[in-house]
Amino acid sequence: MAAGVQAATWQEGNSYTAGVSVDYNGKTYTALVTHTAYVGAGWNPASTPTLWKETGTSNTTPSPTAAATTAPTVAPIVTPTAKPIVTPVAGSGTWDKAAVYTGGQRVTYNGATYEAKWWTQGEVPGASDVWKLIPTITPTPIITPTPSISPSPTPTAPFICPTSAPGMATVQTTCAPIRTPVVTPVVTPVVTPVVTPVVTPAGPTPTPNPNGLPKHALIGYWHNFTNPSGDTYRIRDVAPEWDVIMISFADDAGNGAVAFNLDKNAGTEAEFIADVAAKRAQGKKVVLSLGGQEGRMTLSTKENVANFVNSLYAIITKYGFDGIDLDLESGAGVNLGSPIINNLIDAVKQLKAKVGPSFYLSMAPEHPYVQGGYVAYSGIWGAYLPIIDGLRDDLNIIHVQYYNNGGLWTPYSNGALNEGTVDGLVGGSLMLIEGFKTVGGTGWEFKGLRPDQVAFGVPSGRSSANTGFVTSQVVNDTLTCLTKLVGCGMVKPKQAYPDYRGVMTWSINWDKKDGYNFSKPAAASLKALP
DSSP states (O other): OOTTOOOEEOOTTOEEOTTOEEEETTEEEEESSOEEOOTTSOOOTTTOTTTEEEEEEOSSOOOTTTTOOOOTTSOOOSSOOOOOOOOOBOOSSBOOTTOEEOTTOEEEETTEEEEESSOEESOOTTSSTTEEEEOOOOSHHHHTTGGGOOOOSSOOSOEEEEOSSTTOEEEESOOGGGHHHHHHHHHHHHHHHHHHHHHTTOOOOOSOOGGGOOSSEEEEEEESSOBTTBOOOOGGGSOTTOSEEEEEOOEEEETTEEEOOOOGGGOOHHHHHHHHHHHHHTTOEEEEEEEOTTOOOOOOSHHHHHHHHHHHHHHHHHHTOOEEEEEOOGGGTOOTTOHHHHHHHHHHHHHHHHHOTTOEEEEOOBGGGTGGGGTOOBTTBTTTHHHHHHTTTTOSEEEEEOSSSOOBOOTTOSSOBOTTSHHHHHHHHHHHHHOEEHHHHTSOEEOOOOGGGEEEEEESSTTSOSSOOOOHHHHHHHHHHHHHSOSOOSOOOSSOOTTOOEEEEEOHHHHHHTTSTTHHHHHHHHHTOO
């Protein structure tokens, strides 16, 4: 919108359609996605660039009360009234271009049956790797031979019968009395030794422990660059409290390829490789993170996918990384319906096949990309849900960023849950574990993950993020609420999840600068969990 054009004034509590313009504090903003500005969520145009884009200045002069919230007599909106793009969930039947399909669902197309490998929409069966052709099996050939195998009333097969001569035998056609001693000694010794050793060694394994992770882990991002926290430093000097070290970040090399350019302050290449190996020898995970705030990635074609897989495999092999972390944000174009979603799923599966079963995979999306699907399922809102769903069997941990994006709308409250609170962190975690339906409970259903696949992401201190700061008490209470139902606020789980994985923070470098004010108490809280 051109400067000087007057639009309606933005009001908290109203619903806005993508493309509509509003005035807010003397500026004009255009909505990027259909949504409702829920009371208490703090989603005003100036603070939520994922929802609004500044497009000019308005003719109105903001008054001191222009940004006031709606009157307290207005009831909170329990069911979102936004009208996002909602696609039907398909169960079976003929393939529908507009429908959303998830892994395991089957359709028919051109007389053939196909099964979705993971989340998909609009991809034609038979023309995309997301669909697996299910062969048509005619049962007749299997059934037909059965009648020909009929028992004879009198056994005619030869049996071995003893004769009077020691060590000799003669072939006869009727030796029924000999059957019993032949069958009995064969069956008895086979059953007993096979069953006993299988049952006896099997002990209880209550806690999944993929890839040697501790039951409760402290995860942090290490800067491969200089920023206000200072120069980066060598991996060998990372404090021992950190269980998973995320190398931040890989670079976009173009055409789908990924590069890693080591910062000079991290040591020589040989020293860095040795430092990574030493941390891994201590039982730590060292993982290459893709994305970040400025991260770019192109995965629009099969060529892009091949370059992505081959370049990352070479980097992982060279530096000894355990795997990758997907921290792709708006710069990578992760939007519902965009090619990057299914191509990223395909690429990660190919990469894991090359690396092997030890391959480590984590994700760190911002909460609008995940739980935001509960508000509106279009654009970036909920755009990570199909990625999580498509890679759920390969995913080690997802640690959503509960900061820098305002309040969190969940099924557990009539209002938005604030960032930096026990309720906000517990509510966000429960949505990932228990699952939820998009668009206020009316759209596509995201199935929950295992508790050991879920952690929460928070800033390490007041300098490392704009909003969402937490105290060590909030971290501790969130962990005990989820694992022991102790320390909960308004949002309390229906059951305890003692396998809940842990805590992620941005960042290791900021924590070091702040005197380890985050890592030491957080690590102590994790060690005290069941």
